[in-house]
Amino acid sequence: MSRTRSLMAQLRHARGENAPLVPTMPLPRVEAPPARVYVPARETTSTTAAAAAKHTTALLGIGHVGTRYATDVVLQFQAELAVAHSAVAAELPDEWAAQHGFLPLQSQATSHREFLLRPDLGRRLHPDSLARLRKDAQRGPQNGANERTLGAGPDVQLILADGLSAIACMGSGEQLFAATKAACAARGLSVGTPVCAKFARVWLQDEIGAEVGAKVAIILLGERPGLGTGDGLSAYAVYGPKIGNTDGERNMMSNLHARGIAPEEAAPRLAALAAAMIAQGVSGVKLDLTGIGAGGREYRAPQVRERLVVRDA
Amino acid sequence: MLEPILPNVLAVKRIPHASADVLRAYGADPSKHTSLGLITCDQDDSLYVALDEATKQSDVDVVFGQSFYAGASHASGRLSGEVLGVLAGADPQIIEDGLTATLRCLAHDACFYDADGKGTVTVFPHVISAVGRYLAADLGVAVGEPIAYLVAPPLEFVVALDAALKAADVRSLKIITPPTPTNFACAYLTGVNAGDLAACEAAATAFAAAVVDVALQPTR
Numbered sequence: 001m002s003r004t005r006s007l008m009a010q011l012r013h014a015r016g017e018n019a020p021l022v023p024t025m026p027l028p029r030v031e032a033p034p035a036r037v038y039v040p041a042r043e044t045t046s047t048t049a050a051a052a053a054k055h056t057t058a059l060l061g062i063g064h065v066g067t068r069y070a071t072d073v074v075l076q077f078q079a080e081l082a083v084a085h086s087a088v089a090a091e092l093p094d095e096w097a098a099q100h101g102f103l104p105l106q107s108q109a110t111s112h113r114e115f116l117l118r119p120d121l122g123r124r125l126h127p128d129s130l131a132r133l134r135k136d137a138q139r140g141p142q143n144g145a146n147e148r149t150l151g152a153g154p155d156v157q158l159i160l161a162d163g164l165s166a167i168a169c170m171g172s173g174e175q176l177f178a179a180t181k182a183a184c185a186a187r188g189l190s191v192g193t194p195v196c197a198k199f200a201r202v203w204l205q206d207e208i209g210a211e212v213g214a215k216v217a218i219i220l221l222g223e224r225p226g227l228g229t230g231d232g233l234s235a236y237a238v239y240g241p242k243i244g245n246t247d248g249e250r251n252m253m254s255n256l257h258a259r260g261i262a263p264e265e266a267a268p269r270l271a272a273l274a275a276a277m278i279a280q281g282v283s284g285v286k287l288d289l290t291g292i293g294a295g296g297r298e299y300r301a302p303q304v305r306e307r308l309v310v311r312d313a
Numbered sequence: 314m315l316e317p318i319l320p321n322v323l324a325v326k327r328i329p330h331a332s333a334d335v336l337r338a339y340g341a342d343p344s345k346h347t348s349l350g351l352i353t354c355d356q357d358d359s360l361y362v363a364l365d366e367a368t369k370q371s372d373v374d375v376v377f378g379q380s381f382y383a384g385a386s387h388a389s390g391r392l393s394g395e396v397l398g399v400l401a402g403a404d405p406q407i408i409e410d411g412l413t414a415t416l417r418c419l420a421h422d423a424c425f426y427d428a429d430g431k432g433t434v435t436v437f438p439h440v441i442s443a444v445g446r447y448l449a450a451d452l453g454v455a456v457g458e459p460i461a462y463l464v465a466p467p468l469e470f471v472v473a474l475d476a477a478l479k480a481a482d483v484r485s486l487k488i489i490t491p492p493t494p495t496n497f498a499c500a501y502l503t504g505v506n507a508g509d510l511a512a513c514e515a516a517a518t519a520f521a522a523a524v525v526d527v528a529l530q531p532t533r
Contacts, residue, residue, distance in 0.1 A: 002422040004439045004517065005317060011518050012315040015525070021316060025420055 079308035080228035087230025102196035109199035122201035140213030153213030154192035161200035165222025179267035209241025217241035239283035249284035320356035340376035341401035350400035355385035357396035363418035368445040373411030429528035437464035438521035470498035473523035480519030
């Protein structure tokens with residue numbers, strides 16, 4: 001009962017008012033706490049899950065404590081999420097491309113936030129970058145006003161870009177770029193001027209490739225970070241790059257990082273892909289991948305999940 | 314006489330993820346508040362007491378509480394009543410807990426009382442046994458102190474406040490004389506000795522009794 005209401009009821013009574021008051025609403029019942037108490041010991045019930053967990057970095061066979069995850073699992077998850085968050089938040093420094101021998105380009109996104117919120121701006125070159133590309137990059141002969149015949153330029157235009165993880169771009173990007181360039185050269189393919197694009201999405205390869213008149217454009221860019229993987233690169237290759245190509249016309253390789261496909265392993269496969277595209281004159285779903293023989297289909301040992309949190313014994 | 318006049322809650326809405334400009338406009342801090350809870354009611358002082366109660370039961374902050382001019386009888390709309398309260402918190406569950414506490418207090422505790430048996434003179438002689446963060450900050454007392462929250466129409470208030478201060482060992486924290494948005498007058502009292510709940514109760518009882526006396530014999 002409310003303290004003030006009982007005081008007023010007493011005062012009312014003292015003044016001779018004895019007519020009963022309207023009864024107040026009953027208080028809602030408070031639920032009793034659950035009787036079952038969980039013991040904080042790890043329970044693992046599925047041996048199948050535990051066995052499957054040996055072959056993947058997916059969160060399998062992690063057990064449970066009562067209805068919840070064990071503390072170390074939760075901490076590991078949070079640490080891995082933090083790795084992914086900081087990778088997305090990282091920005092490629094403006095001077096990085098020039099310092100590492102690339103022709104610096106930038107998409108139409110003018111800030112990192114805008115880049116994240118406006119994928120459409122990340123797919124087109126900034127006018128200043130377009131002018132720089134036309135002036136400084138190796139390009140095929142002109143065919144009409146700034147139109148280039150397919151294949152009039154280099155066989156392969158390699159593009160390094162930040163994508164969704166500038167950390168990956170600055171980490172293994174240069175190494176993968178150099179290895180891919182060497183692998184293409186080893187197959188006798190000419191490679192265009194090294195360019196590095198900031199605030200870039202995958203489809204930027206179409207505009208750059210079309211501008212230089214390359215047969216194949218390959219963009220190597222930081223991929224969308226996942227749990228514990230902020231340093232992964234993806235490679236997207238397209239034959240006959242032109243604005244308006246769809247993802248059906250692209251081939252891609254993902255998980256290009258030390259724990260996935262290492263740069264030295266990825267480079268020959270990318271070069272083989274480019275050679276097959278040029279030989280067949282198509283890319284994407286129409287590309288016949290049989291007989292490319294660049295490896296990658298044999299057994300590969302599973303990735304090992306990096307322990308960011310160590311559990312006390 | 315002295316029957317409770319129960320407050321009517323007119324609207325309760327939640328904004329789980331409010332935009333920063335709205336948060337700032339209503340006094341919240343976008344760096345620590347995400348969600349808002351909005352409530353309108355036809356008794357402003359009852360809602361202030363209920364919002365204060367919410368700060369005791371939940372991590373909510375009361376960022377906005379304003380009475381509307383001329384009170385509930387002249388509201389701008391069916392859902393406006395005479396007061397808008399805004400709760401702000403870090404997540405929707407905090408808001409939910411705060412609103413639950415607010416509604417519970419409005420249903421079971423804070424209310425005006427009929428001082429003349431006709432509902433034409435009303436009095437709010439409320440005792441808060443332990444004040445919450447909202448009113449404590451406003452009044453400059455420690456959280457947990459007992460206070461008497463006393464409201465009456467202008468003339469009745471002068472007589473009743475005088476009676477309340479003489480009835481017990483209390484001191485005033487704040488006195489708000491008319492005209493106010495609703496044209497009621499208001500005083501907040503606490504015990505001269507810290508934690509003196511009995512003094513606050515005696516003052517509130519004397520206040521209510523004095524308002525009743527004026528209402529029954531206004532010209533003599």
